[in-house]
Amino acid sequence: MSELLGLPARDHAVGAIDFTVLPLPRAIGWVTAASADVSAGALGHPGLAVHFCNAYNVALARKDAQYAQLLAEADVVFSDGVPITWVGKRAYPDVAAQWDRVYGPDVMRGVLAASPEPRHYLLGGDPDTLAALQRRIADEHPDAVVAGAESPPFRAASAQELVERDDRIRASGATIVWVGLGTPKQDVEVRRLASSVPVLAMAVGAAFDFLAGTKAQAPVWMQRTGTEWAFRLASEPRRLGRRYVWGNSVFALEALRTVRATRESR
Secondary structure (H helix, E strand, C coil), X not given: CHHHHCCCCXXXXXXXXXXXXXXXXXXXXXXXXXXXXXXXXXXXXXCEEEEEECHHHHHHHHHCHHHHHHHHCCCEEEECCHHHHHHHHHHCHHHHHHCCCCCHHHHHHHHHHHCCCXXXXXXXXXXXXXXXXXXXXXXXXXXXXXXXEECCCCCCCCHHHHHHHHHHHHHHCCCEEEEECCCCHHHHHHHHHHCCCCCEEEECCCHHHHHHCCCCCCCHHHHHCCCHHHHHHHHCHHHHHHHHHHHHHHHHXXXXXXXXXXXXXX
């Protein structure tokens, strides 16, 4: 599949997740080009699922075998967190120079700015966030085409509601669906969408909040030093406390296992 997509093979694992190793500019260019190929049916199947995984995703994959299998079957998995790149560079020195952080919000900004050709569909966020995001896109990226947007209910959608959602996305002519539903719900949804609709389905996490300006993003120096999690924890301690306390601990063990295993194999 990777060769068909024009991407390097997904054979560099951190924990249970195999990552697509690519510099950020190339990732943005690939997304822009691939959206056109997918919508035109050039790959011979409905859509593509693109995931952005960080330390928390690695921890979840260790805990939940079903989630790990979903990511194993993913088309593309980018490195959403700086700690992933640190472990990857240390474990796989042959690709260290190429292993960038490919952060969901950065990719979304880059694609919106890169070309007017993709047609964007926004799936996720509460109504206020979604409205603010559309205003920001119109102001900052006036050439970008937002073909549709919807804020799904927090409850699980029925089978009929999912069929109707897919119909709305097809009717919009969207080529990229940005999905901001939270982990792991958004990963399940992009896999489902890609199996049904000819779109590039992108699980971009908190990108809606950050691009809309409804939540503050960590300063650049914290993003670069891998301490963004501390900023987010301080901002939302109740919601994110368990995620970071438990997730960071499990990830640290996974990182040690990964580096040890690759060192022994060399």
